[in-house]
Amino acid sequence: MTGSSPRPQPEPSGSAAPAGTPAPALRVGLVGYGLAGSVFHAPLIAATDGLVLDTVVTTDEERRAAARTAFPEVRFAASPQELWERAGGPEALDLVVIASPNRTHVAIATAALRAGVPVVVDKPIAGTAAEARGLAALADERGLLLSVFQNRRWDxxxxxxxxxxxxxxxxxxxxxxxxxxxxxxxxxxxxxxxxxxxxxxxxxxxxxxxxxxxxxxxxxxxxxxxxxxxxxxxxxxxxxxxxxxxxxxxxxxxxxxxxxxxxxxxxxxxxxxxxxxxxxxxxDPQEADLRAGLRPxxxxxxxxxxxxxxxxxxxxxxxxxxxxxxxxxxxxxYPAYYAAIADALRGRGPNPVTALQAAAALDVLExxxxxAREGVTVRLSPATPPHASDL
Structure with missing residues (x-):
């Protein structure tokens, strides 16, 4: 869910682990392997105990080659739709991470939630606060985790x-x-x-x-x-x-x-x-280190x-x-973000960055x-954040 205490998600697909043994790793699909996907998300997912980078969605052959070199076991898909088709089956994913261009965030997150898959979206989650709140409502309705990658909280x-x-x-x-x-x-x-x-x-x-x-x-x-x-x-x-x-x-x-x-x-x-x-x-040195190929x-x-x-x-x-x-x-x-996501998916901790928090930031950006466009100071009402009026 989008709030501070997400509903525990189903255990990872496949047979249940025997009592006293670690649970199977949560399988993650990554949509996009540009700057955000290759530098930030993929390395941090792979470095997190309890998560495994299962599938990367990209049709770019150079990016596929780079991902295969960095993560030899990774699989590929040509479109997010291929991930939703696996939902409910033995190869279903436990989380999808959206690191594609900003204009695609809302549509792909909506499709993932409707397919029953928890979601992490790179910032900004949407172009408007209203869209972010709409995604939050859908995640709440489906009882699914929806989180926003605001890594700079861990600078x-x-x-x-x-x-x-x-x-x-x-x-x-x-x-x-x-x-x-x-x-x-x-x-x-x-x-x-x-x-x-x-x-x-x-x-x-x-x-x-x-x-x-x-x-x-x-x-x-x-x-x-x-x-x-x-x-x-x-x-x-x-x-x-x-x-x-x-x-x-x-x-x-x-x-x-x-x-x-x-x-x-x-x-x-x-x-x-x-x-x-x-x-x-x-x-903070983490971005430069990740760009240089260093890994936590x-x-x-x-x-x-x-x-x-x-x-x-x-x-x-x-x-x-x-x-x-x-x-x-x-x-x-930065690794603390995905560690918190793994805990939240297993019902062991809160969502580290909620969609409603991201919506509040979008209120300010809007x-x-x-x-800047009108040359005015804008007043935000905490009780009705989607709207603003001139002083």
């Missing part, structure tokens, strides 16, 4: 900041600044940079999905949204330099930046509290960064001059898109 800096806030190390937080900036002066092309609204491209819905989800996770519901979205690079068709100002119901103000045009990168986090601040530079494995350090990259806490001091107190960065832990 090293985010985990460290969450610990600082839980410990009260900064006092009452007044402003949260979060930057996900890159220097990519030339567009790469592809659907992610398409100006076609049907593709759900652009940085607002790409990196913006991460920074908004993190802000809501830390500081709760948003009530006001203001945004500026620009297309800066020659030849670009979708927003590539975007800013959001979010006021949370508890009074915290989040200033969120996503950009492909940042010639000088700002701090990843700058958090200002009544008693102290926290400043952290640099990105038991007994091997993962998600760790060197001491010189640790953030600092303090007041009235600049981290550039060594001011403040270094804060050891907790290791990043409001930001409207704000």
């Amino acid at each position: 090293n800096d985010f985990r460290t900041l969450a610990r600082l806030l839980a410990d009260g190390a900064l006092g009452e937080v007044q402003r949260f600044e979060s930057r996900f900036e890159r220097w990519r002066p030339r567009p790469k092309g592809g659907w992610r940079e398409s100006g076609d609204p049907r593709e759900i491209g652009g940085l607002l819905y790409d990196l913006g999905s991460h920074v908004v989800d993190q802000a809501l996770t830390l500081f709760g519901p948003a009530v006001l949204v203001y945004a500026e979205a620009d297309v800066r690079r020659p030849g670009a068709a979708a927003d590539d330099d975007t800013f959001l100002a979010v006021t949370h119901a508890n009074g915290v103000r989040s200033h969120l930046y996503v950009s492909a045009t940042a010639a000088q990168l700002g701090p990843r986090f700058r958090v200002l509290g009544r008693d102290a601040g926290y400043v952290k530079y640099g990105l 494995a038991a007994g091997r350090p993962w998600g760790e960064e060197p001491e010189e990259l640790w953030g600092r806490t303090g007041s009235g001091e600049s981290p550039h001059t060594g001011g403040g107190t270094p804060v050891p960065t907790l290791p990043g832990d 409001a930001a898109r409207r704000s």
